[in-house]
Amino acid sequence: MIIKLEPIHDNNREAVLALTVREDQPFVASNGYSLKEAEETNQEHPGTARPFAIYADDRLVGFCMFAFDPEDEDEDGRYWLWRFMIDKSEQGKGYGQAALQEIIKYFKENGADRLFLSTEPENELGLHLYHKAGFRETGIIDGGEAVLMRMLKGPNRIVKSIYGVDVDKAMRIRGRKGYGVSIAVHDEDGDFLTYCAGSGRYGEDFPVNPDMLFQAGSVSKPMFALTLLRYADKGLIDLDADISGVVPEFVKKGPVTFASLLSHTAGYNLHGFPGYPANHEPLSLEGVLSGRGNTPRLRRIRPYGKQFMYSGGGITLAELAFTRMTGVTLREAFQKEVADPLGLKRTGFFQPLDEDLVANAAFGYRLAQKEDPAHGYHYYPEHAAAGLWATPTELVKIGLALSGSYRKGGLLKKKTARRMMTPVMDNYGLCLDVWESKARKDSVAGHTGENWGFLTNWVFSRKKDICVAIMYNNVTEAADEAMDNISCEIFKNMKE
Secondary structure, eight states: OOOOEOOOOOOTTTHHOOOOOTTTTTTTTHHHHHHHHHHHHHHHHHHHHEEEEEEEETTTEEEEEEEOOOOSSSGGGSSEEEEEEGGGGTTTSSSHHHHHHHHHHHHHHHHHHHHEEEOOOTTTHHHHHHHTTEEEEEEETTTTTEEEEOOOOOOOOOOOOOOTBOOHHHHOOOOSSSSEEEEEEEETTSSSEEEEEESSSSOOOOBOOOTTTTEEEHHHHHHHHHHHHHHHHHHHHTTTTTTTSGGGGGGGSSOOOHHHHHTTOBBBOOOOOOOOTTTTOOHHEEEEEHSSSSSOOOOOOOTTTSSSSOHHHHHHHHHHHHHHHSSHHHHHHIIIIHHHHHHSOOOOOOSOOHHHHEEEEEEEETHHTOOOOOOOSSSOOOOHHHEEEEHHHHHHHHHHHHHHHHHOOOOSSSHHHHHTTSSBBBBOOEEEEEEEETTTTTEEEEEEEETTHHHHHHHEESSSSSSEEEEOOOOOOHHHHHHHHHHHHHHHHHHH
């Protein structure tokens, strides 16, 4: 069998347009659409799109198109197998694998060091073909398609990076049974990428995927604040009203307002919460704040409004006041005010985690081995302070909604969003860190989170539609530092 790649020209164009795939292969764009894309691309970047007819022993059997741009500043953007198909009447004869070898040869002879392609994760037939040709998943999902790569020079090892950052090395991702990381990124060009590596459950071959749930830790706080501010926009809650009469058993001397609690300036204790084993009996907000759990009773220990003192207890008090005033739980309110408007399917205050969600939930640290093999995570009755489950993809959607609200209004009124993202004390607004980041070269907002066995880093631009979210199923000082560095580097690189 002799495979030949021949550029598209007037003598073969109509025959190429007539090629089709089977009805059960909806993943492949039509050749007409591909040739139109090639024409449009080459008008802007001459020679970048390279379409070819695939011949086997002089008989037309397929079509392929390359994205070939050696001058692209992004090394991962230079060489791509953009389209590839074998006509439905010619499949099953070995032409696909033979053509891929000829395509690989073409890129090698033209100086490429690695070759990328992307396909739907559900395209099992295509993935089998690409795996056989030496392509491997990079861990990146771009526009809903899994990105695969094959090294063309040296050992065929996968160089896993996103925006030039070697995530696996930084996060010490080792093998398929260690810890795992999930990342989502939206850049100012509108590109939405996800990156996953490692295991969602230590000791198990349980690959992280973009829809896997992680506990978000203190990133719960801005999600609570966002929910509450939606009520404020509707005139149902006054941020500056004294709410001490709503929660009198925890306020010996007023005043106290939602604004002071959300900005951590109300002077309360209880920095954070350790959580409880997943099978712990339910605990009420009143029980937590009264000291009937594993933390002391809530009390004011600093002068009201005089200094910033981070208090998960104060946020829990705000949640209690919110639920008493509205008559709904935070889970219900978040679903109605945030999740439904943004189309979120996997993010919520799921405490305890619904059993039907456990199947694709990460376990933190080694809690499955140490406490409960079926539920390797802790239960957090302090929903607003630490009870959110989420995916990086959906955290990015929320970040973009907040950024848009800050600039022009949207999910929140512009005035409300600006108040949320304006520092009250110590570069902290209403449940958000806000600062001018020299490292990121931007004006940013965000929050970090730490629950037992989980770390989260979430940051977005206040000026543009840029957001980075990283979630990891272990807690170490090195991992926390690495996540911040990764976030900074990705943020900076996508702007350059």
